[in-house]
Amino acid sequence: xxxxxxxxxxxxxxxxxxxxxxxxxxxxxxxxxxxxxxxxxxxxxxxxxxxxxxxxxxxxxxxxxxxxxxxxxxxxxxxxxxxxxxxxxxxxxxxx
Amino acid sequence: xxxxxxxxxxxxxxxxxxxxxxxxxxxxxxxxxxxxxxxxxxxxxxxxxxxxxxxxxxxxxxxxxxxxxxxxxxxxxxxxxxxxxxxxxxxxxxxx
DNA sequence: CGCCAATACTTCCAAAATGAAAGCGCCTAG
DNA sequence: CTAGGCGCTTTCATTTTGGAAGTATTGGCG
Numbered sequence: 001x002x003x004x005x006x007x008x009x010x011x012x013x014x015x016x017x018x019x020x021x022x023x024x025x026x027x028x029x030x031x032x033x034x035x036x037x038x039x040x041x042x043x044x045x046x047x048x049x050x051x052x053x054x055x056x057x058x059x060x061x062x063x064x065x066x067x068x069x070x071x072x073x074x075x076x077x078x079x080x081x082x083x084x085x086x087x088x089x090x091x092x093x094x095x096x
Numbered sequence: 097x098x099x100x101x102x103x104x105x106x107x108x109x110x111x112x113x114x115x116x117x118x119x120x121x122x123x124x125x126x127x128x129x130x131x132x133x134x135x136x137x138x139x140x141x142x143x144x145x146x147x148x149x150x151x152x153x154x155x156x157x158x159x160x161x162x163x164x165x166x167x168x169x170x171x172x173x174x175x176x177x178x179x180x181x182x183x184x185x186x187x188x189x190x191x192x
Numbered sequence: 193c194g195c196c197a198a199t200a201c202t203t204c205c206a207a208a209a210t211g212a213a214a215g216c217g218c219c220t221a222g
Numbered sequence: 223c224t225a226g227g228c229g230c231t232t233t234c235a236t237t238t239t240g241g242a243a244g245t246a247t248t249g250g251c252g
């Protein structure tokens with residue numbers, strides 16, 4: 001399996017990179033992620049479980065019965081890839 | 097919609113980036129892509145249609161009833177993002 | 193303590209995407 | 223004019239995605 005295929009196995013699922021992008025701005029709570037991203041709560045739960053299992057993020061307990069989700073080092077390392085995709089998408093409007 | 101979401105709209109579908117990665121090595125024919133990537137022929141056809149429609153690749157007629165698929169400039173510009181993802185996936189084995 | 197609201201999920205079901213297999217049309221070599 | 227390679231399309235089962243509603247835990251408040 002190529003490196004690219006391995007990467008997509010972890011963050012290739014729908015919403016996965018968008019969740020990571022949001023967490024690049026700092027830890028977020030479940031409800032905030034759901035409202036900001038606009039995905040179904042079941043899918044958010046599934047993605048968070050998968051991303052936690054693959055070491056991209058971790059649960060950070062807060063007071064009350066709330067917790068936040070934060071990126072691990074491995075998750076933070078996705079910043080470059082995300083920026084590259086953003087730059088690619090932004091490189092279209094002006095010249096075309 | 098964020099830039100990242102826009103990028104994923106185009107290359108976020110399953111197999112899309114893997115097809116582009118393969119084409120970074122040069123134009124490929126339908127059958128070669130299918131055998132090398134190991135995806136179903138219907139999905140390859142669908143992805144190629146979508147990627148052509150979004151200006152990532154184009155059909156290059158060859159003799160016989162064969163054609164090749166090649167990246168446009170926009171498709172070639174994905175190289176950086178793909179490399180970033182590959183680097184991310186490769187940055188795990190040694191230290192962890 | 194009993195009730196209420198907030199938060200974090202889980203469950204259920206329909207719709208859409210994915211995957212494997214088989215079929216179709218075109219072309220060209222024999 | 224038949225046979226085989228090539229580029230798809232079609233069909234159908236399985237998986238994934240999406241939306242809505244339900245459950246569980248916690249803490250605040252009277």
